[in-house]
Amino acid sequence: MKKENSAPTMKDVAREAGVALGTVSKVVNGLPVGEPYRLRVEEAIRKLNYQVNSYAQGLKASKTYTAALLIPNTKDPFFASLTYYINMALLKRNYRMLLCCTDFDSRLEQEYINMAQQNKVDGIIGLTYNPGLKIEEHTPFVSIDRSMGVKIPCVASDNFAGGQLAAEKLADFGCKNVAFLRIGSSLSNEPNKRKSGFENGCLARGLSYEMKILNDGDSFDEFEQFLREHMQEGKLSFDGIFCVTDRVAWSVLGILKKLGQKVPKDVQVIGFDGIHVFGEGNYVCSTILQPIPDIAELCVELLLQENIMPKTPLVCLPVTYVPGGTTLDPSGEQG
């Protein structure tokens, strides 16, 4: 005899809906059934407050409705914003998201990839700097900003076009002598294309340019040294600076203040990313805006799609320029 207060089973749902047990199973597992059957089953599920047992479901259907996100941390505002929008894109599709802040720990990254390979999660979205990861073919993995091999889709902003756009904007706003300041991983990755794009744009628009390239771990003091070397009689020889990230731009704005240079009157500054100090409100500088909500949506779409092969190997999403008070935009608008 069934106890009054025991949890309803799939059988109870079938009885309530007046359908076969297999129909309930199909609905619960997201398989196609006729619309009227689906509606009856869903109503019975609601009425009985039937709770799908995800673990049993995981064993049977090899579906966990869970994806994992590998990201270095959520303290950096770019990573924090990506995490938010990927979480939203998954929750919208009734997927849960395991978050794994890796702090660049390759052992942790590999552990989560193994989970995907063992079907303990349905897939992984990862932003990793680790070229040695072992990802078997057909592992549901979508990479952000870094190509991991032809079978693994990679989603990024159009970094090359972004660099080019920065050069064009500086030229439009009257600059003649510009600099590019970069710090970051020397590994091959998508953001590295900002440099080539910028060079390309400078050449196309006849801007003379210099570059200062630092590696991860180098001190921002080297940017100060570089800029000091380009001062003559209290005046900087550059009238425009493109910084590889808003974070670099933020530091450079501090250095320029120290050197007595007025921004944007004496020197204009463009960053990259589109960071808001408190997650919303003003941008920290004029910048090339990464379309983070679009990147998030596309990562989730590519991860959850089924039977679409071959997967697109690299998708570069369009970027835009936004004013943020560190450039002489003719319209005078401030982001």
Next chain:
Amino acid sequence: MKKENSAPTMKDVAREAGVALGTVSKVVNGLPVGEPYRLRVEEAIRKLNYQVNSYAQGLKASKTYTAALLIPNTKDPFFASLTYYINMALLKRNYRMLLCCTDFDSRLEQEYINMAQQNKVDGIIGLTYNPGLKIEEHTPFVSIDRSMGVKIPCVASDNFAGGQLAAEKLADFGCKNVAFLRIGSSLSNEPNKRKSGFENGCLARGLSYEMKILNDGDSFDEFEQFLREHMQEGKLSFDGIFCVTDRVAWSVLGILKKLGQKVPKDVQVIGFDGIHVFGEGNYVCSTILQPIPDIAELCVELLLQENIMPKTPLVCLPVTYVPGGTTLDPSGEQG
């Protein structure tokens, strides 16, 4: 006959370790066994590369080694930092973390709490503004910043002491007439104690003070209006301002600039939280620092502890003052 390449089972581990099957099961499920047995089992697991099936394990042991974090979003830098440190504290203990950015959606919050009540996750850490959540007794739930009832532990900074400390610091640095600016939820919660603490500190140190309290959704323009009303002949009548968060302080610094007031010479500003613009580096203002790593560790400790009753209903962790360039610290140090 066992296939050469099939995955090793618990039986294989028992054979390899030379122990009973039950001993392997205990080790895998984190139950106590003699140290030499545990070491032998762990070595066998490593040697055979035995992978625990978490779903089967979830069904058997009612342990998922997964906790969920409910947080409004990860775009706000305070939430982003909390998310990072809670993730780290869980990963360190070999727990996975489901992230659920709620955007204040109470339906989503309730769904995750139901998961905990059905043992689909081992527990929930939540920062919620929703007083109507149904949390059954004995649900493993730890609340941040908001008391949810006597059976649910709540972890927060010592917000009262923080408000008091802000008043004391402003007094120490020479202020006589101060203001408190607040925006936020009017629901009863721990951060609301900043106001009472500040009042207390002002009274103890003989500071005259005024308050401007806005509700969530009000425009920051009202702070500008309030400050304008306290200007006489181009001079602000306050020489010190305590802002309820660094975010408010950031806006107020912009307003003060617009009003031609020099910070910290004309007016000193202290915020609350300890936000770094890019997740590290300088603070955005002199501030009362919340001990986020300690909050994270304690939440996880309280969530995962077993058989310790009654759980502590409210823990307020000590805060500290850090200079950030918006106060006249006698030592001249800048955070």
